[in-house]
Amino acid sequence: MELSRRGFLQLSGGTIGATIVGVGLKPAAAYAEPLAIQYAKETTTICPYCAVGCGLIVHTRGGEVINTEGDPDHPINRGTLCSKGAALYQLRHNDNRITEPLYRAKGSKEWKKVSWDWSLDQIAQKIKATRDATFMEKNAKGQTVNRTDGIASVGSAALDNEECYLFQKLLRSWGLVYIEHQARI
């Protein structure tokens, strides 16, 4: 009985007799589909959430993400993931991602789609205008400070190291000192 339950009878001439009397045939089958990620391209990455720094593999095919799972070679997580890390796939396949620059005008009730070129030009002009208007070469004591207190920045612990470095370099070149991010809160 035990054997027949997990036996692996295949439909064959031998089962015809059983078919006539209607007893004996137990279902069992081998699964033989090819794996969804077979021959997919693998790219390693590090989880964007907490600072454990788990490794993931992103499987892509035809330039699109088809699967994400833990990197078994990563010495920290060894292929394992928590719920957030395991959900990386939906960061790509996600209807909520904003994919065009948006602009909200003074007093407006809504966002408006705008071009990158326009946005960047506008922002550059705003930076310059505010910087020029608020720049202090000297403080009240007459000491050189070369800064602006009129622009501030927060972020980000979600940037890559290279971007963090670039970002602080850029902000400081504009004279910002109100530079803060997640590490303070």
Added chain:
Amino acid sequence: MARKAFMIDTSRCTACRGCQVACKQWNKLPADAEVNRGSYENPPQLTPHLYNKIEFIEKGEGKDFTWRFLNQRCLQCGDAGCIKVCPSAGALFHTEEGLVGYDQDKCISCNYCVNGCPFDVPRYDANNKVTKCHGCMDRVANGLQPACVKACPTASLQFGDRDKLIAAAKASGKQVYGETALSGLGAMYALDGSPQDYNLAENPSIPQSIFLWKDVIKPLGILGFWGAVGAAMLHYVTVGPKQLEDDFEDKGGE
């Protein structure tokens, strides 16, 4: 092939629910819109899009308080009620590794399996076809671990040779739930408490009626049917029919 199985070590589960999401990711299952009902446990039940979930179990007070976590899923029964009641051969089946797989193309939407399961596991999707944890039979057939097992950070979920997992769990002093019940579960629990602590049935079994129906009535019935046909044929060729002419012959003979 030696039977493979899950061993779920409840003492190691931190309820991070990586398993819940890894499963959805691999099987490409959508999320459901949920609301908080006064618990972390969401969705509150398995759904057609949720093949495994963590149950959060709070018991006791003060120093005796415990918060336990149980991974709920298809327990891949050796004697599987769902397979037993399924009318469509191959819609639900045991894979070579002993997992309870299914083939939606063969599902006839009869819903019998939903009812036949002692653990209330199978669900029907929007196409009215059976869904449930199939142990990532596609991954397992290709030599990979099921998605949930691979994701589990603390090895609370393990998958492998069933006998070895049982031996290892016993060696670490755990009570194994499902070693023999239902001809051995293919997803067992290594419990650090009693089955009641985890709201598990002490002796899970297929309802007696399914046993009577599939193991008694069905074979006896088929025998009975053919028996009746046989008896009729036998009667015809031995005793023979009641020919109307018999009476005339009788009369004539008198």
Added chain:
Amino acid sequence: MTNHWIDIRNSDVILIMGSNAAENHPISFKYVLEAKDKGAKLLSVDPRFTRTSAKADIYAPLRSGTDIAFLGGMIKHIIDNKLYHSEYMQLHTNAPFLVNPDFQMPGDLDGLFSGYSEEKRSYDKSTWSFQRDANGVPKSDPSMQDPNCVLQLLGKHFSRYTPEVVSDITGTPQEQLLQVYEAYASTGKAGKAATIMYAMGWTQHTVGTQNIRTMAIIQLLLGNIGIAGGGVNALRGESNVQGSTDHCLLFHILPGYLPTPKSSWNDLATYIEKSTPKTNDPDSANWWANRSKYITSLLRAHFDSVLSAAEDFGYDLLPKLDDGQNASWLMLFDRMFKGDIKGFFSWGQNPACSGSNAGKVRKAMAKLDWMVTVNLFDNETASFWKGPGMDPAAIDTEVFFLPIAASFEKEGSVTNSGRWAQWRYQAVPPLGNSRHDSEVMNELYFRVAELYRKEGGAFPDAITKLSWDYGFKGPDGKIHHMDIHAVAKEINGYFLEDKEIKGKLYKKGELVPSFAFLQNDGSTSSGNWLYCNSYTEKGNMLARRGQSDPSGVGLYPEWSWCWPVNRRILYNRASVDANGQPWDKKQPVIWWTGSGWKGDVPDGGWKPLSQPGTKKSFIMLPDGVASIFGAGMKEGPFPEHYEPLECPIEKNPLSGTKNNPVIKRFYEEGGLEEDVFYSCDQRYPYVATTYRVTEHWQTGVMTRNIPWLLEMQPSMFVELNPELAKEKGIKSGDWVKVSSGRGEVEAVAIVTERFRPFKVQGTTIHQVGLPWCYGWNTPNAGDSANLLTPTIGDANTMIPETKAFQVNIEKRG
């Protein structure tokens, strides 16, 4: 983290306090449970029974904001029972040092140390000093018996923290208190290791820095710093918060933790002179003496290399703070609220939910002229103008939303909590029309520079003399595709001219092998000295995937790269005795072979301490030893318990000084209605704390937009104990209103035994808890718990006190 994630498995006792690792760093439990498998004890101390507590051997509840009292009691327990590691303390700490006899402590001064000025609300630290010999080297008593030595003073200070007093403050039953003390203190001997895993549960208090100091003292008493399975481990919350801190996206420091120039440091020489720590002890390495090399190399990386030494390599081009100017988070938003800030970048951050007193933050943003938000998803900051209580028509802030690539849509490195900087690759191009952050920065750089070149303006040199050489320049003089490797190489640093060092010639243009090669003559550049060695002529060290672990303690020295100079365990020279032999022979970090060190990269390659001509083991500190007595703190060299700004009790049971005496009190000083607080006020009788859940990350901007995660934790909740729920007629699943002096939020009640009432000074105190991962921008999710939290910061760091404040809770009408 002084140590790293894998190292947790080497611990004998793991204390998780001020963090909830199982929920917020789930993979850490891989190693916590591995340690438990080998017999380690897991201790969970938390106001609330968490998923961490569920796995703990001992769970001890404590009232939010009383960690110093809890740990102070442990220090007393260790000292009273002589459970400390004497030899370790003598070798590696200032425990034997003799303190200035004029130094006085809170036991004598009603909660204050000597030197306090009521008027300035700060200390004159002149008595917080050591007795020094004629050469200026601190005097010490190796027997540690002198009543003025650090250890004796420490014992005297914490003698007031008896189990009765502690329990009366913390609400922890004495039984559990002692269980935790005994388990943890059992590691004060060679061969035993205990680790502390903490996070924002310790930092987000008005005494945040001192919470950590208290633990650091315990670790030094027990000899747990530098060893495998030990250390003081901050579990950092974002994938690259370590890296972003290292690169100093913070007002007070430049990359590599170099102080931001201030107005009185008018030239580079003054900067170096004033900011370089000094020592008179010939045995102290005083590594920061190299500061001149690091700041000079930083300037060489930042600015055009034609700038000469005579031009201070462009030092003047860096913005300078006024002396004493604090431009930290709370100040930033305070100034924004007052209308002093016109333009604002919110780049990959959501202050409308993450900022303490978020209501004030949101109102502040309405006063901006313009704001640039850079993110993957719409969020409460970007769309603040249409948030609850806002009238878009009345808000004149122009807002730009720039959509950005996800982590696997770009290339670069991130530094984890264990300081491992790991490279990640681009798997797919940015989604839709989103762009790499670096490309956006590049565009802004060129467009602003172009405007200044064309139109002139305020101090254009700072912009036009910036070096920006990260790829091929097109005919328009602009870079159109950023080479992120060029940035990584600049961070590491180059030789800018041929240079011979220790007999070896390094050619101009070569990458600098490590920070030991950096120069103060302008011949080297390095964007961040701490990362010098990360991208060398040997290649991109960050991308390494070597699997070897020769030491067997899980260092994986060939996997990625770790600062500094690939040292996996900080202060590792404290893991050995005077002869260079590991305290723990089974789990050695480094060991002296007689001719050199083996194991991890040692904290300085000098010989063992017993040999002449060596340097002491704590090379970053001027005295060369770890500071049990730490005069750098603002509140005092030893930690003292003070109540949170908002607290449920009238009086600090330990002294007449109720709150941290040196915090900046916004409400009293500025008088803003938004900054109001209510201590011991019947309108807000319950202690509240905030936290996150496994399923969401930070304010939830990313995770609330991931349907799989939102499904599991769909909306705002508040956890409260059944007694309070009964009192208030609240059932699990009910919607309730939680309010504080700053605002209110609606939440679903989770009535649970996981919160227990505390018995404090004979009264019952209820505590509730709320997650801060929600925001109004996600339908039906509720709003941020930070609408409730106060405007008050830690005295040293100004990190806001969001972990202990007062609220009321009512069933929603």
Added chain:
Amino acid sequence: MSNYVKRFSAFDRVVHWVLAVAFFVLVFSGLGLFAHTFFGYFDFFGGPEQGILAHKIAGIAFLITSVLLFLAHAKETCRFDGDDAKWFGAFGGYLKRGGKEIPQGKFNAGQKLFALFSFVATIALGLTGWVIWDPTAMERGLTQMSLMLHGLFFILFMMGAVVHIYLATIGNPGTADGMLWGYVKKVWAKKHASKWYKEVIGE
């Protein structure tokens, strides 16, 4: 004078044959649910889902016609007398050839028993069929019990049907005439239902 007597009205015959067709539809559509061996029978209906639908429609037809037929003859079928006991005692005379027929009314004791059984089985199959109409709708135990009972009564009914068909056709030549076109030979009536024959003829 005719050699035939009228046995079944047109109403009887139509209802019976609707019932019979429904029965065969039920058998063939239900066999696929009964055992994997018979799964192929679903092909008659264009697939299992259509087969299940046919089973449900035929089930309703069967229920109605079976009840109607029973009620139409309840007066005759629910009354048993001494002769019926004798009939049962002699197993209806089916065990040996050429025995003396025991006098019976319009329906012999076996037929009456079969009618009663059919009615009971119809009700049982109808009730259980209603429970398992949607197997997820009702309480699990009840559904499982109903599935079991549905199968049990199906089997019993099948066995009864085999006997019924055999005895109504080749087992008793001439019997089928009554249900086919309404009349049976007098000689058949005299032999198989002598009391009824007397009632009809001998007044």
